Amino acid sequence: MADKAQIQEAIEVQGEEVLKLKSEKASKEQIDEEVSKLLQLKAQIGEDDGKHQFVLKTAKGTRDYNPKQMAIREKVFNTILGCFKRHGAETIDTPVFELKETLTGKYGEDSKLIYDLKDQGGELLSLRYDLTVPFARYLAMNKITNIKRYHIAKVYRRDNPAMTRGRYREFYQCDFDIAGQYDAMIPDAECLKIVYEILSELDIGDFRIKVNDRRILDGMFAVCDAVEGSEGERMVSEKGLSEEVADQIGEYVSLQGGMELAERLLQDQKMSQSKQACAGLTDIKLLFSYLQLFQVTDKVVFDLSLARGLDYYTGIIYEGFLTQTGIAAEAQNSSGAEESVSVGSVAGGGRYDGLVGMFDPKGRKVPCVGAEVMYKKNPKLLSQLQYCEDSGIPLVAILGEQELKDGVVKLRAADISRADLIAEIKRKTSEA
């Protein structure tokens, strides 16, 4: 066998010959003959050839974005950003890698998909798998108990995704999360409203948002005798179940509906035996009452088949799906965001009340304070004013029943005529 370097050189020479013939517009036959010789030489050097040549590619599961693709991304992100800002969120940023132990024990089975950095002497680091765990770490580290934040950034998963379906090992998540103690289901409803708004605005085809609750899933498995009580175990492979149990579960997970389905299941002889399931169903009922007020129930469906993989969810879970297949959409939005798990799924999230506590040495839950939009079922005027006081908002316009009757707008304490409103605001703000 000839020396590799010699063959390499022969390949070079032969390659030049082919190019020369092409530039001289030689006959197809003549070119083909020389190309054939070139291929024979390449075959001689075998597959090792690639190691001598530079491999011009991006890492597996990643891609470049050219200017046109970037323009589309910018448009999509601007839509999402606009929605997040409209809902009063601030943004933070966290490093692309975390201490390995920060990510440990947060993702269950999916942990094997985490990219670790090489130990080069120093800390053990991993690339972030999502933006939620770093967010929880940020909250615990800075002792922040209340924030509405968005974060648009890349996350990393050593998955084997179907790239033709728009899934990659490096991809963006657009997260919107509300941390803090609120009246039940109000921030949850806002998150669903945001998914609804974004998927509508992006104009990527019709969609549905499926909603379920982890406690309903857990309760369902428990009452069907599918789980021996261990709370951590949620997913049970069907082969381990008796036919009767499997049938019962199959019946439940085929159910879809809205508030009325939650009501019905609360009366269900079996399901109602589980305190967990009842708590979840009660929340779903409440959630749908807010979703009705937000006028989004045309696209949101309570679906008992919805499960989400990540360990950290504790309550409501949801996922936005495109109903038409074949549309690649990269938008992702969530409270507790996570990658979609099936084709057409473009948004997802849920409630994760335990995660921040996992970062606190004493497992302390986050206490409650006001927020920019008041998450109160019946906001008392006084607490709204107190909130403005606390937040340094200098002016509050009040237009209640009495004010409407009197034809005035109440500006904080002083009543003024509607006509004077603008001038008064200008005066007040120039004072400030």
Added chain:
Amino acid sequence: MADKAQIQEAIEVQGEEVLKLKSEKASKEQIDEEVSKLLQLKAQIGEDDGKHQFVLKTAKGTRDYNPKQMAIREKVFNTILGCFKRHGAETIDTPVFELKETLTGKYGEDSKLIYDLKDQGGELLSLRYDLTVPFARYLAMNKITNIKRYHIAKVYRRDNPAMTRGRYREFYQCDFDIAGQYDAMIPDAECLKIVYEILSELDIGDFRIKVNDRRILDGMFAVCDAVEGSEGERMVSEKGLSEEVADQIGEYVSLQGGMELAERLLQDQKMSQSKQACAGLTDIKLLFSYLQLFQVTDKVVFDLSLARGLDYYTGIIYEGFLTQTGIAAEAQNSSGAEESVSVGSVAGGGRYDGLVGMFDPKGRKVPCVGAEVMYKKNPKLLSQLQYCEDSGIPLVAILGEQELKDGVVKLRAADISRADLIAEIKRKTSEA
């Protein structure tokens, strides 16, 4: 020695005791006594303690950004973005990690600062060290020979930076690069103009932009007999130099000036012996003639002491410095961007004509075609029109000497009165 878990428990109990005393506002003496016991317990368990507690921190050399810091970042980036777009650049994105071999041999000494990913079965990957090498890989891979692109993204260096000076292991670079064959020094001058514009707009204090040329450095070392001809070696430690040589080099690198300094050095008996140095000096002269036209020479200085660390520079190099110390600025802009190397340095770059060729199996240089702003010393009207034709630009307003005399604006071929210009453009664009 007591069991570790027992000590851990004792630490917990003792910690609670201290907290209790503090909450009861006990005497300082009493609290100090209990704290002392706590410390003794912690000493017993030794340094291993940290492994049982959760370490709440970000990775070394990285940090979070809170909403206020993000607002500042957004403002800075918008200024930079605005400038890049004004200069007609498009944006691309590349993955945060590359095949390790893509980065190999591009950074010289600095290669040891590259973060490698752990071998988890698959490709060997590294986090990008800058945006320039991935850009060159992108150009070679997509056979792009001409592009003006910007890229604002994070890069990673296992450095031991002084974080108090605003330097981190994860930091943003804002790159602006012009690829393609142009008349000498015109894209180089535009890059310097961009640095000038951005540093002025950011309003972060007075600044200077130092300019040098790698060929002048190489030539200087050669004519001073400091290097035995090996082209790769640029930096020579002074201990290896004779006193005479060191003095001569010391004299050269103390020089600062503008076009007149380049002219003077071209006449310099010693320096003029080096073809390389002369080529560099001629380019510096030409560069300053463009910088005069751009009206930026008040801040740009030709400085023979400027050297830049990265291997891939081949010609002009430059760096923007804040003249006041203690100001932390994150702005980075460059053609061939690189991290700053001294305090106050906030921008840098240079010409790297060989880098794309390193990714091409045959080392082909990128050929030349037109661009959005014409990089021609004396742009011929015809080629401008041809460019518009090629680019699908429907309208060209021409206002030359003859047109001024006649009081008209030439709109492509048809002359129209100035007053009709707007209406005509509207008519033409509504046709399109």
